[in-house]
Amino acid sequence: MEDVEKDLRFRYVKYFTCYNSLLKAALAEINLEQYIKLAPDVPLFLEVGGSSGSMINLMALGLSRTSAEALSDYINDKEMSLIDLRSCLRRLNIRTLDISPICIREIESLMEKEQIFERRRTDN
Secondary structure, eight states, rough: OOHHHHIIIIHHHHHHHHHHHHHHHHHHHHHOOGGGGGGGGGHHHHHTTTTSHHHHHHHHHTOHHHHHHHHHHTOOTOOOOOOHHHHHHSOOOOOGSOOOHHHHHHHHHHHHHHHHHHEEEHHH
């Protein structure tokens, strides 16, 4: 595990960061800037352990990587913002999804916290 940690955290993240920088510079040089934002943030995915922007944002909301990965299978847009994910989670019937009961409890707990936060925000 130590070797994996060293390779992922340092070598591969460093190389992919360099590659993305070169790719973005090359796209800008040939006037294809519109493709720069489409380049996946592989270094971030490696660092955090997520495979999409939506999965990383689910983790940013407070879900474990396991729950975020299970839930991301039910989210069509793999690059949803935090705001869009919050709306999506409110609409999803978590209990009908084919995921672990432990993940369901974690997601429901997150949603309860989100509701409390939202109520406090609208009360002020």
